[in-house]
Amino acid sequence: MNRNVRQQAVDILVAVLSEGTKADMLLERAAATLADTRDRGLLRELVYGVLRRYFSLEVDASRYVQAKPEDDVRLALLVGTYQIRHLRLPVHAAVHATVEAVKHSRHARAAGLVNAVLRRVADSDPPAKLKPHQRAELPQWLYAAWRDGFGAERAAQIAAVFQAVPELAVAVLDGDRDAWIRDAHHLGIEATPGELSAQAVLLPASTDVAGLPGYEDGRFTVMDQAAQYAALALDVRPGDKVLDLCAAPGGKTALLARRHPDAEVTAVELSAARIPRLEENLARLKAANVTVQQADATALAFDAASFDAILLDAPCSASGVIRRHPDAKFIHDKASVVRHADLQKRMVAEALRVLKPGGRLVYAVCSIHPEENEWVVKDFRELQSSERLFPSESHDGFFIARLGK
Secondary structure, eight states: OOHHHHHHHHHHHHHHHHHOOOHHHHHHHHHTTOOOHHHHHHHHHHHHHHHHTHHHHHHHHHTTOSSOOOHHHHHHHHHHHHHHHHSOSOHHHHHHHHHHHHHTSTTGGGHHHHHHHHHHHHTSOOOSOOOHHHHTTSOHHHHHHHHHHHOHHHHHHHHHHHTSOOOEEEEEOSSOHHHHHHHHHHTTOOOEEOSSOTTEEEEOTTOOGGGSTTTTTTOEEEOOHHHHHHHHTSOOOTTOEEEEESOTTOHHHHHHHHHOTTSEEEEEESOGGGHHHHHHHHHHTTOTTEEEEEOOTTSOOSOSSOEEEEEEEOOOOOGGGTTTOTTHHHHOOHHHHHHHHHHHHHHHHHHHHTEEEEEEEEEEESOOOGGGTHHHHTTOTTEEEEEEEOOOSSSOOEEEEEEEO
């Protein structure tokens, strides 16, 4: 095992927890420096594993530390503790590799402390007493919000889902899911149909995406089946002018465009940095009936009543996708939820402005906070229906509201 993997894992965790940087972006950058696929897999396992189990790991390791160490030393302890408790590695190898990583860090003098603490962790049982939010592996404010809003049983169910590694989900774009599944089986890949979308397929988490049937031909795109359900909730009709707001990275755009090839789809994205990837994905996925524009979804340049159908997959706190993005529970807080809710309301109002009479708008977010769900749309008279999908073993958490004009 490459000891540099542990160093990179600690660096990424520091950036996530101290600076609020998204883990997937850091992992993609770090993976480019690792030639061995096993090292890339281990790096991802260490980073996401520590983020998923952060609170119990912290209690476990901190029992043997008198004074709180520097952030990177503390996180090295959690990386080591995660390996001891949750990976099938020889204990001595996990401890040695972690200590060696610390020796090559800016806090090399802490290697002795890390060695001593991890050996005590290895010789002990996991702590039996954890606070409810620690057992749920959630920040205290987040656990309390869901316990009070949904009940302790539902909060515990959500927490259990978030601690498991999710399956890979894809949307088959060529309209023949059964044929795609047969092609996957011929390649020796386990594949099962999803229940929320007629185009959803579930695969083992470790599946190599590039090795799936039709990757280069744009036959599918990676997308959780709850997200597919949200996109397909938009009632697109032949010849419609369709607007997809906050479109990057383009999976939902491609799903709508391929499903409705006679529609005229406009994909709007605020971030100039994300547009090249959006265009690249749409080209690979053969979504030829899409025009991409950079614009602010709260101040669109379109005339009033310009579109027949609008999908608004708004920015949110990502509380429903913590099983896929465990960094979200650290990057966002109460204030972040409030800021997102204000932005979401303004986006809905602007989307309704450019919606034609008789048109359809779907507001969707991968959050399950009521503040970003019902509270956003409850005062719009155009609201027709809404539903929340709680996270499960087979899909992410989502909220979908249908509005008409």
